[in-house]
Amino acid sequence: MEKSYSAISGYVLVVVEFILAVLIIFGFTRGMVLPGVLMIIVFLFLAPGFMIVNPNESAVLVLFGSYKGTIRKNGFFWANPFLTKKKISLRARNLDSEPIKVNDKIGNPVMIGVVLVWRVQETFKAAFDVNDYEHFVTIQTEAAIRKLAGLYPYDNFEDEDAEITLRSGGEEVNEELEREVTDRLKIAGIEVIEARINYLAYAQEIAQAMLKRQQATAIVAARFKIVEGAVSMVEMALQELRKKEIIELDEEKKATMVSNLMVVLCGDKEATPIVNTGSIY
Structure with missing residues (x-):
């Protein structure tokens, strides 16, 4: 599960680095070579620990394969230089899928495309539960489209008993699509904000x-x-x-x-x- 990581303010360490730089210069001018070398090593060790977290961005921190936490607060920070820092955007994103050919409930080939608005909700799952969460969103959205098409006919010309169809279902169909996509993307810690069909037509061979x-x-x-x-x-x-x-x-x-x-x-x-x-x- 995701946990918060409290990083040190980067500005404090900037002051420390500045003091070290002054001491290094002072040590070498006074002929104190060994202390100067040691302070250079400390200076270089601290330098990689600085990082910037922008608004609506997070940093997942891992130390030698162990998850240490996630920084969600934006700002300038310093953390252990041995930590591996992986940035994950928390902004809302659009997926405008290309229309794909699927079969509706009665077997007619139709072309369906959707618009999906999503964002990362749990950074731990997005970083470690799936290999590539962006690619995962694309593939699972296509799978949800295929399942949705199998639930409803395109229209009720051949299925007169159908109360809801892909063409006239409107909000009911979109809500079912949103539920299906949400269930599939939970494993990756993805929040589905909205899912809608934006393209619907018969396949070319029967159009x-x-x-x-x-x-x-x-x-x-x-x-x-x-x-x-x-x-x-x-x-x-x-x-x-x-x-x-x-x-x-x-x-x-x-x-x-x-x-x-x-x-x-x-x-x-x-x-x-x-x-x-x-x-x-």
């Missing part, structure tokens, strides 16, 4: 076929509305004619009128009227 299917579905739905509206208009026209007693129509005339009105109202092109100047019979 044209699916587009035609969607167009056909849209055309059928539009035709249904047109016919429904036309029937209502014909019914209203017959009722108004009968109500206002404009003309008496027998069943044959009603059928002809209904046929003509349906052609006019449901046709793809504008109807061309034909004026009959003789008898309607």
Whole structure:
């Protein structure tokens, strides 16, 4: 587990180093060679211990293979020169993944890309529990995408019982993605701030076929509305004619009128009227 390390202020050791430098010069000018050499050794030993920790940055300290702690406080510090210091950024980072080909719940190949906002929460796990935590984030995010795709269909054209789909799931799908990524990245001490799908499409090999299917579905739905509206208009026209007693129509005339009105109202092109100047019979 991560633990805090209390380092000495670097400014104190700067003063010590300055005093040593003055004593070294004084010793050599007075002919005290041995004390001067010893102070040079001490000066050189202390020098590598200085380090700077920037805001939203940490330093993981290891002494001969033993974890000693993490410095999270920013500033200028000095620590044992034998300590190995590994800097780990605590800033939030973006992962904009390239769209990858996966199979949805019913086996259709789809392309999915996500945006992941993450940061290191536990430096001990990030430094020692995985080999490369940045690469680990990338690989596990792809694995989470593949699992998410297997939970939902792309749309409900083929799975009409699906209440949630990748295309229309919205927040529910994003929340499931965030939960899956969070569970996978816990081992590396990574906090997931946000995970969202930013690209979703059918794979190229079936995109044209699916587009035609969607167009056909849209055309059928539009035709249904047109016919429904036309029937209502014909019914209203017959009722108004009968109500206002404009003309008496027998069943044959009603059928002809209904046929003509349906052609006019449901046709793809504008109807061309034909004026009959003789008898309607």
